Each structure stands twice: as structure tokens, then as C-alpha cells.
Amino acid sequence: MKLQNKRGDKILSVYWFAILVIVAVGVVLMVNTFYGKGYDVREVEARILAEKVADCVYFGGESNSLLLTPQGTFREDFKDNFLSFCTLNFDPGKEFVRPEYYVEVNFFPDTNLRRSSFVLSEGNLNWKPDCEEKVADRSKLATCVEKEFFMNAPGGAVYLVKILSIVGKVQENV
Amino acid sequence: MYNKINSRGQVGETLTWIIATVIILVLVLFFIFGASLLASTKSISSEFRPSLSLTGHFIGTDPFLKKSLFTYVTLPSESKKIILDREFQRLLSQEGFAIDFNETKKEIILRYNRR
Numbered sequence: 001m002k003l004q005n006k007r008g009d010k011i012l013s014v015y016w017f018a019i020l021v022i023v024a025v026g027v028v029l030m031v032n033t034f035y036g037k038g039y040d041v042r043e044v045e046a047r048i049l050a051e052k053v054a055d056c057v058y059f060g061g062e063s064n065s066l067l068l069t070p071q072g073t074f075r076e077d078f079k080d081n082f083l084s085f086c087t088l089n090f091d092p093g094k095e096f097v098r099p100e101y102y103v104e105v106n107f108f109p110d111t112n113l114r115r116s117s118f119v120l121s122e123g124n125l126n127w128k129p130d131c132e133e134k135v136a137d138r139s140k141l142a143t144c145v146e147k148e149f150f151m152n153a154p155g156g157a158v159y160l161v162k163i164l165s166i167v168g169k170v171q172e173n174v
Numbered sequence: 175m176y177n178k179i180n181s182r183g184q185v186g187e188t189l190t191w192i193i194a195t196v197i198i199l200v201l202v203l204f205f206i207f208g209a210s211l212l213a214s215t216k217s218i219s220s221e222f223r224p225s226l227s228l229t230g231h232f233i234g235t236d237p238f239l240k241k242s243l244f245t246y247v248t249l250p251s252e253s254k255k256i257i258l259d260r261e262f263q264r265l266l267s268q269e270g271f272a273i274d275f276n277e278t279k280k281e282i283i284l285r286y287n288r289r
Contacts, residue, residue, distance in 0.1 A: 015191060019198060026202030030209040037213040044218050051237050061244045110257060148265075149238040150245040150258055158245065158254055160261070 042143035042167040049088075050147045050165035053103055056086035057161060058151040072155030074107070074118040082122050090123050098124045102142075102166040107151075110158040117159075127166045142168045236273045243279055247286040 057064055066085050067078045078085060090099035102123035106116040131144035148162045246258050266275055 015195075019195065022195075022198060022202060026206060029206050033206060033210040034213045037216055040217040054238060054241060058241055061248050110254060113261075147238045149241040150261070151241070152245045152248055156250070158249065158258070 038172075040139070040143075042169055043145065045169075046143050046145035046165040046167045047147075049101065049103060049167070050145050050163045052088065053086060053105060053163050053165065054147065054149060054161070056088075057105065058149070061152065063151055063153055068153055070154050072153045072157050079120055082120050088122075098126065100124070100168040100172075102127045102164075102168075104128075104164040106162045106164075108160040108162065110150075110160065113160055116162075123166070124168065127168045128164075131164070131166065140170055142166050142170065236271050236278070239271045239273065239275070239278060240282065243282045244286075246279075247283055 057067060064078075064085070066075065066081075068074060082088075083090060088103075090101045092099055102125060103121065105120040107118040108115065109117050127142040127144075130142040133141055135141070143166065145165045146162065147165070148160060151159045151161050153159055242258070242262070246255060246262075249255050249258065262275070265271070271278075
């Protein structure tokens with residue numbers, strides 16, 4: 001009778017140990033699934049990129065002298081040296097890998113806010129169609145941020161500057 | 175007779191433990207599923223604020239609005255100011271600004287006049 005009782009206690013201890021293991025594994029899995037997943041920071045990244053470009057084009061109430069002549073006309077060479085003039089680097093650092101970024105800046109004169117008079121663009125244009133997609137789950141698509149502001153140009157002209165900033169990083173962030 | 179009653183009791187007790195185990199397993203699986211669902215919502219988006227003490231006026235961060243307002247106050251032409259004002263109202267109604275528009279406008283005009 002006493003022997004039987006002891007065996008029952010043993011079985012119960014093993015059972016409790018198994019439950020403890022199950023709960024511990026469950027907690028580890030919960031923490032791992034929650035903290036193991038990365039944060040999607042692409043929207044903030046795209047906004048920072050747009051702000052950087054905006055500061056490069058227009059800062060402290062003055063437009064970049066490398067972009068506009070004192071007469072108020074756009075310098076074409078700014079297009080070719082856009083990244084270096086704005087100290088931006090889209091180089092992915094690997095060969096045969098396309099940049100994860102795309103930036104487009106449109107300058108609309110106040111006289112015609114529908115027709116852009118100067119365009120700056122740099123980066124991977126293939127990300128741009130992603131901005132048009134209207135789907136709920138955008139984790140597999142690039143993140144697009146569009147910002148605009150008014151800029152005083154030399155010669156009294158005013159431009160509406162529209163900046164489209166895109167961050168791909170579909171694999172890294174999601 | 176005694177043995178039969180005893181074994182029936184043991185069966186009942188075992189069943190209780192089995193059901194308890196199943197409930198614990200189901201609960202653990204439910205919480206793991208919940209954790210994975212919550213993990214998919216982790217994102218730092220436009221609601222991200224650089225500082226928790228940030229308030230909704232000039233101190234806030236909307237560099238684009240500030241640039242536009244600075245352009246507005248430095249404009250010599252009144253007619254262009256009217257056009258810009260109209261555009262601000264359009265933007266305000268369409269998407270709004272990250273910071274209080276009227277407060278920021280007042281603050282920039284004040285700062286500009288102090289110069």
C-alpha cells in the first residue's frame with residue numbers, strides 16, 4: 001500500500017515538472033516572437049531623408065546657391081551632383097545591388113502649381129510604382145513619404161517644392 | 175469491491191489532470207499566437223515623437239511647415255502672401271500639420287519681426 005503511494009507521488013512530480021517545462025518553453029516562445037521581430041522604421045527613415053533633402057535645397061530662408069543662380073534660374077549641374085551636393089550616399093556597398101532609396105524633388109512655380117519647372121531625382125526608380133499600390137499590408141512594398149513646402153527664390157519667385165522620399169528595404173525591415 | 179471503487183477514482187483524477195494539461199497547453203498556444211500578432215504591429219511611424227515632453231506648438235517638429243511659414247513672412251508681395259495663405263488652408267484641411275498651425279505661424283511672425 002505504501003509502495004503504491006510512493007509511485008503515485010513520483011508520477012505526479014514528473015507531471016509537474018513537465019508542466020513547468022511547457023510553461024517555460026511557452027514564455028520563451030512568446031518573448032522570442034515578440035522581441036525577435038524587427039521594428040519597421042522605414043517611414044521615419046523616409047521622413048528624415050525628405051527633411052535632409054529639404055534642408056539641402058532651402059535652409060534658413062535661403063535657397064541653395066548651387067541650385068539657383070542669383071537671377072533665380074536653376075543650375076542644370078545640380079542634377080548631376082545632387083547626391084554629393086546634399087551629402088547623401090545611396091551606395092548599397094555591394095556590387096550588382098540596387099539602392100534601397102529613391103528621392104524626387106519637383107519645383108512648381110507659384111504661377112503654375114501644376115507644372116513642375118525643375119526636377120531632381122536620384123536612386124532606384126523601381127521603387128516608385130509601389131507608392132501607387134493601395135493595399136492594407138504594405139510590409140512587402142516600399143515606404144513612400146511625400147512632403148511639400150514653399151521656397152523663396154532669388155528674383156522674387158516662389159516655388160512649391162514637393163519631395164517624394166522612398167525607402168525600399170523590404171527584406172531588412174520586415 | 176474496494177479495488178473497483180479505488181480504480182474508478184484514479185481514472186477520474188487522471189482525467190482531471192489530463193484536462194488541466196490540455197487547458198494549460200491551449201492557454202500557452204493562445205498567448206504565443208497573441209504575442210506573434212502583437213509583434214506584427216510593431217512599427218515606428220508618423221506618430222513617433224522625438225520627445226515625450228513635446229507639445230503641439232512651435233517646439234514641435236514639422237520642418238516643412240516652418241520652412242513654408244518662413245517663406246510666407248519674408249515675402250514682399252502681399253498678393254503672393256494671399257496665395258500662400260490659401261495653399262496653407264488647403265493643406266491644413268487636406269492632411270493637417272504635425273504641429274499647431276496658428277501657434278507656429280504667430281511664433282514665426284513674432285521671431286521674424288524681432289530680427
